[in-house]
Each structure stands twice: as C-alpha cells, then as structure tokens.
Amino acid sequence: MMTPEEKSTITDLKKCNFKEMYEYFKAKSEERKNMSKEEKKKIKAQNEAIQKEYGVCMMDGHKEKIGNFKIEPPGLFRGRGDHPKQGMLKMRINPEDVIINCSSDSKIPEPPAGHRWKKVLHNNKVTWLASWTENIQGHTKYVILNATFKLKGEKDLQKYEIARKLHRTVDKIRAHYREDWKSKEMMIQQRAVAMYFIDKLALSVDNEKEEGETADTVGCCSLRVEHIKLHDELDGKESVVEFDFLGKDSIRYYNTVSVDKRVYKNLKLFMDNKQPGDDLFDRLNTSIMNEHLNSLMKGLTAKVFRTYNASKTLQEQLNLLTNPDDPVPVKLLSYNRANRAVAILCHHQLFNAQVETLQMKARKRLSELKVKNNLGKPLERTTDPREATGKLSHITTLDENKEIALGTSKLNYLDPRISVACIQPYSRSIGDECASWKHISITLIQHPAIITPDPLEMSVPHAAYFNHPSSASSHTPDPLEMSVLHGSIFQSP
DNA sequence: TTGCCTACTTAGTAGAAGTTCC
DNA sequence: GGAACTTCTACTAAGTAGGCAA
Numbered sequence: 001m002m003t004p005e006e007k008s009t010i011t012d013l014k015k016c017n018f019k020e021m022y023e024y025f026k027a028k029s030e031e032r033k034n035m036s037k038e039e040k041k042k043i044k045a046q047n048e049a050i051q052k053e054y055g056v057c058m059m060d061g062h063k064e065k066i067g068n069f070k071i072e073p074p075g076l077f078r079g080r081g082d083h084p085k086q087g088m089l090k091m092r093i094n095p096e097d098v099i100i101n102c103s104s105d106s107k108i109p110e111p112p113a114g115h116r117w118k119k120v121l122h123n124n125k126v127t128w129l130a131s132w133t134e135n136i137q138g139h140t141k142y143v144i145l146n147a148t149f150k151l152k153g154e155k156d157l158q159k160y161e162i163a164r165k166l167h168r169t170v171d172k173i174r175a176h177y178r179e180d181w182k183s184k185e186m187m188i189q190q191r192a193v194a195m196y197f198i199d200k201l202a203l204s205v206d207n208e209k210e211e212g213e214t215a216d217t218v219g220c221c222s223l224r225v226e227h228i229k230l231h232d233e234l235d236g237k238e239s240v241v242e243f244d245f246l247g248k249d250s251i252r253y254y255n256t257v258s259v260d261k262r263v264y265k266n267l268k269l270f271m272d273n274k275q276p277g278d279d280l281f282d283r284l285n286t287s288i289m290n291e292h293l294n295s296l297m298k299g300l301t302a303k304v305f306r307t308y309n310a311s312k313t314l315q316e317q318l319n320l321l322t323n324p325d326d327p328v329p330v331k332l333l334s335y336n337r338a339n340r341a342v343a344i345l346c347h348h349q350l351f352n353a354q355v356e357t358l359q360m361k362a363r364k365r366l367s368e369l370k371v372k373n374n375l376g377k378p379l380e381r382t383t384d385p386r387e388a389t390g391k392l393s394h395i396t397t398l399d400e401n402k403e404i405a406l407g408t409s410k411l412n413y414l415d416p417r418i419s420v421a422c423i424q425p426y427s428r429s430i431g432d433e434c435a436s437w438k439h440i441s442i443t444l445i446q447h448p449a450i451i452t453p454d455p456l457e458m459s460v461p462h463a464a465y466f467n468h469p470s471s472a473s474s475h476t477p478d479p480l481e482m483s484v485l486h487g488s489i490f491q492s493p
Numbered sequence: 494t495t496g497c498c499t500a501c502t503t504a505g506t507a508g509a510a511g512t513t514c515c
Numbered sequence: 516g517g518a519a520c521t522t523c524t525a526c527t528a529a530g531t532a533g534g535c536a537a
Contacts, residue, residue, distance in 0.1 A: 072527070080505075080528065126500065140499065141527085155502090204503090207531060208496095214529080248530055249504060290532070303502085303531060350505080405505070407523095412503055495537090503530065513520070 001089065057129060057145070058106075065146035066129065071098070077136045081215035081250020085136050097132045127151060137213060147411075160415040162299045163308040170308070173296055174199065181262045187283035191292060193266050194220050194281050198305050201257065202345050204248055205302035207286050217246045220302075221286050226276035230267060231256075239264035251349050310342045310413035317341045318422045335422065342409045350405040 002010065010016065035043075054069045074092040077085055095115035102108060104122040111117050118132075130143035145152070166173075177199075180192030197203050197220050206219020218227065227245035234240040237258040247253045259267075270280055286302065293300040317338030322331060 068526070070526090078506095078528080083528095128500075131500095137528095139528095142500075144501085152502095159502095205531065209530090217529085219530085249528080251505090286532075301532065348504080408504060496535105497537100498535085499533090501531085501533105504528075506526085506528105507524100508526105509522105509524080511520105511522075513518105515516105515518085 057102075059145070059149065059151075062150060064149045067144050067146040069143060071132070072134070072141065079215065081217065081246060083215045084212055085214075088136055091135045093132050093134075099131045101126065101129055101131070159304075159307060160311065160417070162304055163311055163415065166297065166300060166304055166308045167312065169297055173300075176296065178260075178262075181260075181266055187288070189266050190270060190281040190284045191289060193263055193270070194284055194289065195293075196260070196263055198302055199309070200259075201243075201255065202306050202309050202347070203253075204306065205286050205289070215246070215250050217248060217250055219247060221281055221284055221289060223280040224276065225271050225274045225278050225280055228267070228271075228280065230264065230271070241267065247347065251347065253347060306346060307413055310346055310409055311415040311418060313342050313345055314338050314414050315418050318418065322422065335419070336406070339406045339409060339414070340404055342414060343404045343406050346409055346413060348405040348408040350403050 077088045079086040095111040099119045101121045128142035177192040177195045203220040206222045229242040231240040243255045290301045321334040
C-alpha cells in the first residue's frame with residue numbers, strides 16, 4: 001500500500017525494482033526449509049495450542065472443530081479466470097468489522113485489546129459463528145464449522161435421500177419434460193430443453209450475476225447463442241450440439257453431443273433471430289426452473305440432478321467394473337475408475353503444472369511395468385487381476401487421472417453408502433492379510449464416510465449417516481449388516 | 494416480477510505434511 | 516538421512532437457492 005506521497009512519486013510500476021522483495025521472500029522460504037527438527041516441533045506445538053484455544057466451539061453440547069477460525073489476511077484478490085476485479089487490494093479485517101454469533105448464555109469471545117466487535121448476535125437459526133463483509137465484491141464471509149460437524153453430515157444425508165427420491169420418480173419427470181418439448185408455450189419449451197441438458201449432461205444451473213462484477217461464466221440457464229453450434233450431422237452422428245463455454249471457476253466446457261431430434265429442432269427455434277450475445281433460454285431463469293421442479297417432486301431443485309446422476313454413475317460403474325473376487329489393488333483401481341467416470345460427468349478438472357510432469361513420469365514407469373498386463377484400458381474390466389500389483393494399479397490410476405479431479409465428487413456428489421456397500425464384501429474376504437477394515441479403507445479410498453467402518457469411531461463428514469438416530473430409518477442400512485449387492489443403493493423401494 | 498441479500502454448498506490451488514526411495 | 520514423490524488440508528473463490536421488499 002502506498003501513501004499519497006508515494007503515489008505521486010511512483011507513477012509506473014514497471015520502473016520499480018522489486019528484486020529486494022523477491023530476495024527477501026526467497027530467503028524466508030529457504031529459512032523455513034532449513035529449520036531444524038526442534039524448531040519445526042516448536043512451531044507445530046504453537047499451532048496446536050492456537051487450534052486448541054480458538055479452533056473449537058460447543059454446539060448443542062458437542063465439541064466441534066471450527067473450519068476457518070483465522071480471519072482472511074489482506075492481500076491481492078486473485079479471482080479465477082478473467083476476473084474484472086483481479087489484483088484489487090483485499091483490505092485488512094479489524095475486530096470492528098466482525099460480527100460474532102454465539103449463544104446468549106455463552107462466554108462471548110474477547111476482542112483483541114483496545115478493540116471491540118462490530119456486533120454480537122445470538123442467532124441460533126444459522127450455523128455461522130462470526131461474519132464480516134469483504135471489500136472486493138461486498139460479499140459476506142463467515143467463520144463456520146469444519147466439514148466434520150454433525151449438522152453437515154445430517155444435511156448431506158438429506159441431500160442423498162432427495163437424490164434417491166428422484167431416482168424413484170425420474171422416469172416420470174423425464175417423460176414430462178419430453179412432452180413439454182412439444183408445448184406451444186416458449187417458456188415451457190425452453191424449460192424442458194434446459195432440464196434435458198441438466199439431466200443428460202450434468203450441467204450446473206447458474207444463477208444470474210451482475211455483469212462486470214465477475215468473470216464471464218455461464219451455466220445451463222444463462223447459456224448464450226454464441227455458446228452452442230448446431231450441426232445437422234457431425235462425424236456420422238445426427239443432430240449434434242457443440243457446446244463451448246466457460247463454466248464455474250472459468251473451467252472450459254467443450255462437448256459435442258448428439259441430442260434428441262425434437263431438442264435439436266427446439267434449439268433452432270430458440271436461436272432464431274438472435275444475436276450471438278443473446279440468451280439462448282431468454283424466457284427462463286433458475287427460480288422458474290426450481291419452482292417447476294418443486295411442483296414435480298417436493299424438495300427437487302436443479303442441482304439434485306447432478307447429485308443423482310453422479311451417484312447413479314458411481315453405482316453403475318462399480319457394478320460393471322468390480323467383481324467380488326478381485327484382489328484389493330484391482331478393486332481399488334476399479335473404484336478409482338468409477339470415481340473418474342463421475343468426475344468426467346461432472347466436469348471436475350485439475351490444472352496444475354506439476355501434474356504434467358508427474359503424469360509423464362508415471363506414464364514412463366507404467367510402460368515399463370505394464371508389459372504383461374492389460375490394466376491400461378480405461379473403464380474396462382481387467383481380465384487377469386492376479387497379475388496386477390498394488391503399485392501398478394496405483395500408477396495406472398495416476399496415469400488415468402490426468403486433468404481429472406476426483407476429490408470434488410468424492411466430497412460432494414458420491415453417496416458414501418455406495419462406496420461402503422462396494423467394499424463391504426472385502427472386509428470379509430480379505431481376512432488376516434489386511435488386519436482391519438480401517439486399514440483397508442484408508443489405503444483404498446480417501447472417502448469421508450469410510451475411513452473407518454465403525455460408526456462409533458467415525459469422526460468424518462458423513463458419519464451422521466451411521467450414528468445419528470434418524471439414520472436408523474429403513475433407507476440407511478447399517479454398513480456392517482448390508483447384504484445388498486455391492487454398490488447398489490438405487491434399488492426399487 | 495425483479496433485484497438484492499443471506500446462508501450455505503461446491504470448487505480448485507498452494508503448500509504443508511507425510512511417505513517412500515535411494 | 517535427505518531428496519523425491521505423494522497426499523492431505525487450509526484457504527477462499529464461486530456457485531445454488533430461498534426469502535424478502537420494492
């Protein structure tokens with residue numbers, strides 16, 4: 001930050017020499033690297049003490065970890081993609097900017113000496129503990145609990161239950177929107193085509209955002225004419241739609257899809273007499289869509305289709321790829337491939353310069369190891385699993401996951417019960433080799449729900465599935481008692 | 494109907510932390 | 516024992532969705 005005097009002196013940053021700063025930070029980083037074991041230990045202990053004092057709270061009588069108890073430090077706003085506010089200064093937050101939310105009978109946290117809080121609330125209808133408004137976009141930021149907290153698991157369970165409810169009625173809903181393609185009313189036609197895209201392609205929904213305030217990204221409802229091209233025929237397929245747009249986080253979505261003839265015809269109509277920058281679905285927005293969805297099924301919103309199709313894909317892939325007799329490494333490879341199919345569906349990407357180098361190395365090692373094996377084929381069952389070693393499976397996974405991020409779907413889209421049901425048979429068949437379920441699941445899958453099979457030991461996000469009283473309902477089989485086909489939770493009720 | 498606001502949920506990235514290899 | 520590799524986690528941006536008021 002510059003003072004007014006500095007601002008009048010420094011008019012062109014290109015003429016500044018930042019070498020000293022650069023050297024300073026380089027030295028700092030070097031210093032960190034060269035720290036002795038004792039110093040590292042000391043810092044770790046200090047951090048743990050801070051975590052112990054500020055990183056926990058009591059909620060409904062449970063001790064819960066707080067996710068982000070440290071306020072965001074000042075710095076340059078990064079933003080993703082071509083963000084108009086990229087590089088703006090994110091100001092320091094002072095206690096005077098912070099609202100505290102806690103029970104009226106609790107001990108109100110002390111502000112730092114010489115300061116006071118903006119406000120202290122006692123709102124027990126929300127989950128946040130403190131909030132402030134950031135200066136870049138004027139958004140409210142929250143101090144919230146860590147993802148492992150009880151309520152989060154319960155809400156997750158609800159989310160997947162709605163997805164399962166959708167499964168039971170999805171045929172009807174699909175038939176309904178197919179019928180609506182023929183509607184005389186333009187809004188209904190547009191709504192039905194958008195639903196088809198959301199369902200078939202797992203596009204995100206997209207709410208309108210203020211122009212010039214954020215990067216120019218779109219979702220299904222805000223697609224513009226310039227984002228799609230129609231081909232009567234392409235590569236031997238008929239009625240092909242070519243999508244090309246920037247979605248959430250400015251990740252490019254490029255896809256060519258052969259669509260239903262009626263949809264193709266509708267799209268032509270929607271694009272008629274429009275400029276490239278015009279809305280494709282000009283009569284549609286997310287609240288129209290969600291209101292309609294809720295009338296078809298209580299609790300249904302557009303994003304549920306993504307959850308449903310993701311979990312359904314996992315289950316289908318697991319059924320297709322796994323065999324109860326597979327050895328553990330092969331099982332793991334199959335699980336990762338199924339997970340990967342979901343990540344592809346949901347378009348979760350990984351861009352990292354390091355990944356490229358890692359992949360190259362992995363591929364090299366893979367070709368050395370693979371000679372007698374056929375593990376390289378994506379999404380196919382391996383024919384001779386016994387030949388697979390854990391190492392080879394691991395490297396194959398790495399190789400196949402180029403630019404595909406698996407974590408997001410694991411965390412937000414995959415019903416953990418499917419994973420539990422899938423590896424359940426293993427806990428019986430592996431026997432003494434892998435001493436415990438715990439060992440298997442930690443090695444196999446870093447899935448929040450199945451770090452350990454013991455519901456009483458679970459301290460992870462989806463734990464509520466198994467240890468909350470309401471989850472004892474008929475929809476939530478005890479993982480230890482499950483005798484369902486591995487991976488099958490989408491069965492008829 | 495529209496715009497705005499609040500309160501979550503979903504998302505990718507950097508780098509710390511942990512593990513394996515030589 | 517340290518370098519190289521790999522995984523995990525903190526961080527925070529960017530979505531979704533509901534509610535409310537003009």
